[in-house]
Amino acid sequence: MQSLTKARNAAIKAEIDMLHMAIMNYKSEYGSFPPALDTLATSGSSAGKHLSRLFPRCPTANLAAQLAAPFAASPFSGFTPQITGTNALVYWLYGYTDDPTSPLSPASDRKVLYDFDRARITSTGAYAPSQKPGSPYLYINSSFYSSVPYAGGSSPGAFRETYAGDATPFVNVASETNEFFNKDSFQILCAGRDEVFGSDDDLSNFWPGTRREYLDSLKD
Numbered sequence: 001m002q003s004l005t006k007a008r009n010a011a012i013k014a015e016i017d018m019l020h021m022a023i024m025n026y027k028s029e030y031g032s033f034p035p036a037l038d039t040l041a042t043s044g045s046s047a048g049k050h051l052s053r054l055f056p057r058c059p060t061a062n063l064a065a066q067l068a069a070p071f072a073a074s075p076f077s078g079f080t081p082q083i084t085g086t087n088a089l090v091y092w093l094y095g096y097t098d099d100p101t102s103p104l105s106p107a108s109d110r111k112v113l114y115d116f117d118r119a120r121i122t123s124t125g126a127y128a129p130s131q132k133p134g135s136p137y138l139y140i141n142s143s144f145y146s147s148v149p150y151a152g153g154s155s156p157g158a159f160r161e162t163y164a165g166d167a168t169p170f171v172n173v174a175s176e177t178n179e180f181f182n183k184d185s186f187q188i189l190c191a192g193r194d195e196v197f198g199s200d201d202d203l204s205n206f207w208p209g210t211r212r213e214y215l216d217s218l219k220d
Contacts, residue, residue, distance in 0.1 A: 005201075008193055009210055012129045013203050016188050019137060020205040022093055022114040023186060030054050033141040033186050034092035038067070038083040047083055057100040066104045070094065073107035075121040085138040087125030089188075090116065134195030141186045181206035 027033050031053075038047035043063035052063060068081040070091060083091055093114040096103040104110065121127050126136035181187060182205070192201030192210065200212035207214035 005193065008129075009201060009203065012135075012190055012192065013209065015129065016137065016190060016203055016205050019089060019093075019114065019139075019188055023089075023139070023188075026092065026113060034088065035083070036085050036088045036140045036144050036186075042067075051103065055096075055100050055103045058103060059101065062102070066102065069105035070107060071125075075116075075118060075123075076125045077123040079124045085140050086136045088139045089114075089137055090121055090125045090127050129190065129193075132193060132195055135191040135193070138189045139186060140189075142180070142182065142184055145180045145183075145187075 023033060032050070035046040035050055038045045042048050043052065043060050045067075047067050048063045051058065051066060052060065058066060070076055071079050071081045075090060075094075076087070079087075093112070093116070094107075095111040095113040097105070097109040097111070099109070116127060117130075120130060120133075122133060122136070126133075128134070128136040186205075188205040189197075190203045191197045192199065192203055194201055200210060202211040203209075204211075208217070
């Protein structure tokens with residue numbers, strides 16, 4: 001059973017590493033990391049500014065419609081237009097069309113930047129390990145570290161770093177002064193096989209293994 005657990009955790013970690021590389025390739029291609037949150041989907045929002053910079057030929061009056069377009073088609077299945085930490089990976093890594101005036105529509109023309117297993121994309125656009133829909137891969141770029149809560153709720157809170165002796169991992173505690181992991185780039189997190197954040201099998205792109213293995217390594 002222990003060997004099976006390690007193998008499953010290793011598979012999740014390997015997928016996190018591949019998603020990490022996909023986001024790095026995105027930055028290499030487009031010059032910046034995509035935003036992890038946009039509740040407005042307007043031309044003046046974080047995603048609107050990002051899209052406008054990438055595709056200056058896309059009419060400003062059409063930006064809001066472009067940003068909302070992915071939510072009217074697969075794989076989002078009509079989900080309310082809102083980019084969150086849970087669906088940002090799918091939203092941005094589904095790529096763009098060849099039309100610089102209409103980069104996100106039609107959805108069928110977008111050139112996917114990551115080889116998603118489409119059967120594991122939920123109706124909200126979240127992407128999770130096999131048979132673990134409660135552990136979607138969460139993405140947050142550094143500009144939102146101190147303000148973006150997981151899935152728009154209060155738990156497990158903002159994407160705080162976890163460090164040796166931290167009693168409240170993933171909770172935005174005002175008294176914490178330690179630096180974030182990957183402070184200049186982004187974090188990808190997964191609650192692991194138990195689908196519970198703050199437990200020993202949490203995984204990320206900034207720990208070499210599980211959270212427990214990371215904390216144990218600090219004791220050596």
